[in-house]
Amino acid sequence: MNLLSLMDENLAVHQSYLQALHPAMLVRRDPELLLVDCGLDCDTLNYVSLARLDAEEAPLRIENAIEHFRHVGRRFSWWLGPQDRPAELPELLEAAGLTNTETETAMAVDLRVLPALQLPEGLKIERVRSMSQLEDFARVLASLWMPPDEQLIAFYRLTAHELLKDDCPLRLYVGYWQREPVSTAELCLAGEGVGLYNVATLEAYRGRGFASALTLYPLLEGRASGHRFGVLQAAEDGLHIYQRLGFHALGIYREYQPPR
Structure with a gap:
């Protein structure tokens, strides 16, 4: 059992389940990224996460996600987890103007x-x-x-x-x-x-x-x-x-x- 994969999938449900069912909210998910826009100016409920990005394409995908929220004028948080890629993603996010505001420990229990x-x-x-x-x-x-x-x-x-x-x-x-x-x-x-x-x-x-x-x-x-x-x-x-x-x-x- 890969507990980090279990955690990522659980986080995706937590972040997107309700938004995916509401006509005024937006969820975009592909194998490389999850973007969730709840339609409200709340960085607790607007997310980008589950990055599995190709190193060459990552800067453009990052800029496109940031531009979405810039265009609609809403705050958001980019969640970066232990399995996210590429390895240099933290540096790419900072280069795109984002700042690490919180750090949390991933934990599991039987x-x-x-x-x-x-x-x-x-x-x-x-x-x-x-x-x-x-x-x-x-x-x-x-x-x-x-x-x-x-x-x-x-x-x-x-x-x-x-x-x-x-x-x-x-x-x-x-x-x-x-x-x-x-x-x-x-x-x-x-x-x-x-x-x-x-x-x-x-x-x-x-x-x-x-x-x-x-x-x-x-x-x-x-x-x-x-x-x-x-x-x-x-x-x-x-x-x-x-x-x-x-x-x-x-x-x-x-x-x-x-x-x-």
Whole structure:
């Protein structure tokens, strides 16, 4: 099992599934590149990724992708993973004017080794199945930015019809403490693996074990659904949470963005 390939394919579903189903959004994928434009000015939801580029053609493909977003006037992020090609892709992106803004650790776990869940007192975790829950999810996630990212909230409203279907491969979760939404997580089911994304906790409620619970709960549901492996991209401040659950590092993902 190539866990990096599993991670890339899971990331592609996370990045493009909803956008591919919405008539006002754009997904272009070929064997060499994935480009996703959600129609909103949000670099959290507009992507270029899965580069498998020929070295000679790479500069032109990079410029064409950048020009798309320049033309429509929307921000985007270029995700560069351990299996992306050519090897000099970081230098080519920088030469095209993009800057490495974030670095995350690619991690995986065999879901069979996960510990049992012990919820922090007063925390209740619910899978998102209604518009009110979806609104709670979006607002907690948007609060990671200051001011809160209203484009992110708009995206979840636009894609609610698909997200709330039982067979949607993207499962969203909200953690409630004393009936207040305080934490989020997303589980993406694709192939033999599940991907964990959008783990967030309101600043005032951090340090109480909520993020750990919102990490473990969806992964256990993924295991119960018959999946074998869990994958994610971890920011530095979350590494200790995932290592305690049995995750191990596979490599590095980098995000590149144009100047604001």
